[in-house]
Amino acid sequence: MSISTLLAALLALTSVAYIAGRRRAVVGSASAPIRTFHSLPGYYGGYVALWCLLPALALLAIWVVVEPIVLRAAVIDSLPPELAELPEDRFGLFLADVRNLVDGNLVFGAPDPAVQAAAERYAEVRKTSRHLLLGSLLVVGVASLVFALRRVQPAMRARIKVEKAIEYLLIGASLVAILTTIGIFLSVLFEALRFFRLVSPIDFLFGLExxxxxxxxxxxxxxxxxxxxxxxxxxxxxxxxxxxxxxxxxxxxxxxxxxxxxxxxxxxxxxxxxxxxxxxxxxxxxxxxxxxxxxxxxxxxxxxxxxxxxxxxxxxxxxxxxxxxxxxxxxxxxxxxxxxxxxxxxxxxxxxxxxxxxxxxxxxxxxxxxxxxxxxxxxxxxxxxxxxxxxxxxxxxxxxxxxxxxxxxxxxxxxxxxxxxxxxxxxxxxxxxxxxxxxxxxxxxxxxxxxxxxxxxxxxx
Amino acid sequence: MRMFRQATAEAMQPATTPRQTTAREPAPSAAPTYRTVGDHRAANPIITARDVNVYYGDKHAIQHVNLDIGLNEVIALIGPSGCGKSTFLRCLNRMNDTIESARVTGEIKLYDEDIYSKQMDVVMLRARVGMVFQKPNPFPKSIYDNVAYGPRIHGLARDRTELDEIVQKSLERAGLWNEVKDRLEEPGTGLSGGQQQRLCIARTIAVSPEVILMDEPCSALDPIATARIEDLIDELRQNYAIVIVTHSMQQAARVSQRTAYFHLGRLIEVGKTEEIFTNPRHKLTEDYITGRFG
CATH class of the missing domain: 1.10.3720.10 (MetI-like)
Known part of the structure; x- marks a missing residue:
């Protein structure tokens, strides 16, 4: 099960959350006098959807970072000692082979039995991990959905909260541009510094040839x-x-x-x-x-x-x-x-x-x-x-x-x-x-x- | 604004201006000619306007206006907003040329030259009929260069000494010399609002016009600056003919010798200022100056 499938499932759950939140506000206000609810129904829908989406998304992000570390540890555990003690760069290559084999990419020659074994172990652990992930995503998503849905009350100021969330989204978008610029600058700077270790900046800036x-x-x-x-x-x-x-x-x-x-x-x-x-x-x-x-x-x-x-x-x-x-x-x-x-x-x-x-x-x-x-x-x-x-x-x-x-x-x-x-x-x-x-x-x-x-x-x- | 501007290119070459006609065209809306109350003639006329009509597209903005502008007098144009007083003022030095949809018919003569004739050079006309605008609009140049701008483009000074003289004289006449004589090289935009407006007046005087048109020259100024400009207008009357558009009836009463009351594009009444304000003959004039509307 790939990450994109999980993401799609999460988005589907989010749409359900939006509809449920909105509906609860509509139904609640139908029997009450007009303007009993603080915000328009759409804001309650957005509120519940955000509650449903954000914690699950955070969980997914953590998982994506942690999973490779866990997988690597699992593979190392299962390996014969002479392979586990390979130097760092050789081991990286070995691991890349394993991953390619699992994902069905082209591997040169007949796969090494050690690689074969490691790949089976890798695939197995990953499968468990993904099932675990799907389960916890559903639990977190549904739990926060229910929690947020219960908070859809006339006095809850959904509009203000949703507007605030939009503000953070916009801040995030502008941060992407700024951080990218900084990142590009830093990457160029570090490579340039490596160059200046080989050639002096004076020769570079003032040399005529x-x-x-x-x-x-x-x-x-x-x-x-x-x-x-x-x-x-x-x-x-x-x-x-x-x-x-x-x-x-x-x-x-x-x-x-x-x-x-x-x-x-x-x-x-x-x-x-x-x-x-x-x-x-x-x-x-x-x-x-x-x-x-x-x-x-x-x-x-x-x-x-x-x-x-x-x-x-x-x-x-x-x-x-x-x-x-x-x-x-x-x-x-x-x-x-x-x-x-x-x-x-x-x-x-x-x-x-x-x-x-x-x-x-x-x-x-x-x-x-x-x-x-x-x-x-x-x-x-x-x-x-x-x-x-x-x-x-x-x-x-x-x-x-x-x-x-x-x-x-x-x-x-x-x-x-x-x-x-x-x-x-x-x-x-x-x-x-x-x-x-x-x-x-x-x-x-x-x-x-x-x-x-x-x-x-x-x-x- | 954008679309209006291109008309000026033609306006600067009067020989190729097809839009302006001196022939009297029948008004499309064929409104009955209104007879102005009072005498529209001046003792020493410089400008004589006869049967002037202005159209903005289909709108008949000025209808059959006859009015003289006399030497050594200030004539105030008053009336409610949109009555056509500014439009009429801008006809007198053809500033309406810059508005593409505007069309002027009738006859306006500066002495005996028709200013809308093909022979009239708009550049020369505007040097003779200067204009001061509602909002002070000094150029982003030094005080000296602001005043010297007109003399330079018209070649009025042979050398720097003559130019210095013109600048000094103009600033003196505009009552600004003592305040700025030590900082002529500073930007004109750094002056206060009232000083800027006097700078614009000095700039206008510097080309030695015969007539000065003022379009609400004090509306952006405080009462003290306004009082100074009004004194200045009174002094300038000795040498020029002045036409002033104003929304302030007190100002009209203070500075002008003759007053013309416009209403919905018509010149309703014109006469000596004290008569208009003490004894208006037309009902509309009376209603306006007693503050019943406007």
Whole structure:
């Protein structure tokens, strides 16, 4: 009997509890004067359902944690001593074999008789455990259901209790997001610290050479293992810079057009269309950059007598800029709309034209918010991966020439982790150090941007 | 708000404005022309409005209004909410252009130029007919730049010295100079409400208009700030023609020489202020000023 079946049974019991609780309130209030019961019947139903569900769910959660420990102990008890005294990692493998056999997964070769025996024991104990679990779940569920049902009385304030439970549910939901962020940060941080034990942070942050191939054999050629990340930072900044040169003017001007000039009809189709640009998968932008923009730039360069790499920073930056336009335009549009109409009236009332009003009154008033929008776009550009993987190349050239191929932090993270990698070499761990840097930079940018935007909002409220 | 704004693009290029017509169109609702009680003419008219009608879509917001705005006098427009007094005011410098559904017919002349004619440049018109709004709306710039805004866009100063002079003179006339002369570089939004409104008046004066339109300029101010603005209006009368919309009958009585009473889009009665307030000739005017409604 699997956990999901148990869960389904529990939910069925909960629905019964809801119906019973609600019914009791309805029946109770039918004979009494109106509004005798403190809350509406649905709240009593919810109250009983929660009482039925939560203790059982807690029991189930504890069981899920404790069961493997018990099973493991049971299997160890039944094993011949030479197996029980295996070292920790070998024993883990053995246990995995046992589990696979029980669950009917594919096992290589004919199963070892020891494994066979252990598996039988494992299955047996687990079966008992599950029966026990089902029994105790039913007992707990029904007992708390009956307990809660007896408490369905006119004076019991079910609404307040159910609303409180909803509040905790919502707190839990937001905690999931926050804890996940913290968890991701910590996991990246610990792996990065392992890397910094192998390579000093100074070499990593200020080294000018990036060549992460570490030698497996002593005499291997071309595996210097240099981890100076400066070329990657410069490449990232170069491509993001080019992207912003495209996205900021185009995005800002389209925001001005949409908010100040476009009529309602034009706006109603142009704005969603522009935002559609943000919905295109970045992989598709990647094709576009690699198959079309790159070669086109190269041909253009040939015609002008310039040497252009077919995977140039310029191509990747241009396409990334196009991808970011909707971020800039949509956020700036909101900010420009928040500038009070009275300021525009004041300017028109003095005989200013539309463009004078926009340049001298609306844009200065919206400037802090626009800065916030641009910062958010920058953090997006720095973290962007797919376009640069496909269009920016792998060579870690330390160069500010946009016509050459450069590589970025995100590209290197991808190449370091793709394929079969051992997780204790500096090469693999370097990806986490890069990830940490990326995370910190975008986090800082986001914090600053959000703060700027918020400060601006207060100004007109 | 959004949808209204785009009309301005056209308003700034009067040559291509198709919506405004000077021809007298028959009113769709064909209401009988109302004859205003009292004399709508002024001794020294700057603006003459004849048979002005304003429609918001199908709504006939202003009906057949005739009124003169005279030099060196303050005319108060009073009446209950929604009577059209602000709408009429905004016709005088074409601020209604920014409202897409608004349509104006009739004739409004600034001296002998028709302000709704195709030749009229709205930018020039608004420099000559300035406006002060209900809520103080200083730009998020320094006090100096707020006042210098108009002169700069109209090219009224040849160099910085001239601009400084204009700014100082405007602030002096608005009675704000002594309070702000040491902090001209501070943001105008940091001033108190009454100071902000005087800053907006200074900003309007700085482009040397001939007429100043004021749309309830004191409704967001406390009594002391209101008294200062009222004194200021009285002084400004020496050089400008002033039209003020107000909900306060005491204010109308205090600051104006002529009063016009609007009711449901019609100009009911117009005349010398003391006559309107002591001896109204129309029943509606009497009911309003004695506080029976409104």
């Amino acid at each position: 990036w060549s992460p191939q570490t030698a497996i054999r002593e005499d291997q050629v071309g595996s210097s293992g240099a981890f100076g990340a400066v070329p990657l930072f410069v490449g990232t900044l170069l491509i993001s810079g080019i992207a912003m040169l495209v996205a900021v003017p185009v995005g800002l001007m389209s925001a001005i057009y949409l908010s100040e000039y476009a009529g309602p009809r034009m706006r109603s189709w142009a704005k969603p269309l522009l935002e559609l640009l943000a919905g295109i998968p970045t992989v598709v932008y990647g094709y576009f950059a690699a198959l079309w923009v790159g070669p086109a730039l190269r041909r253009l360069g040939d015609a002008l007598g310039l040497e252009v790499a077919s995977e140039s920073a310029l191509g990747a930056g241009l396409v990334m800029g196009i991808m970011i336009i909707p971020f800039v335009s949509s956020l700036s549009d909101d900010v420009i709309n928040a500038v009070p109409q009275s300021l525009r009236d004041g300017s028109y009332g003095l005989g200013a034209t539309k463009s004078e009003t926009i340049r001298q009154v609306v844009l200065p008033a919206a400037l802090p918010g626009i800065v916030g929008a641009v910062l958010l776009a920058v953090s997006r550009a720095i973290g962007e991966t797919m376009i640069v993987v496909m269009a920016a190349g792998l060579a870690a050239n330390l160069s500010l020439n946009p016509l050459e191929a450069v590589t970025t932090v995100t590209v290197q993270i991808v190449t370091l982790l793709v394929g079969d990698q051992e997780f204790d070499s500096a090469k693999t761990l370097a990806a986490f150090a890069l990830g940490l840097v990326l995370f910190l930079v975008t986090l800082a940018l986001n914090v600053v941007a959000l703060r700027v935007v918020r400060k601006y909002r207060e100004q007109y409220e």
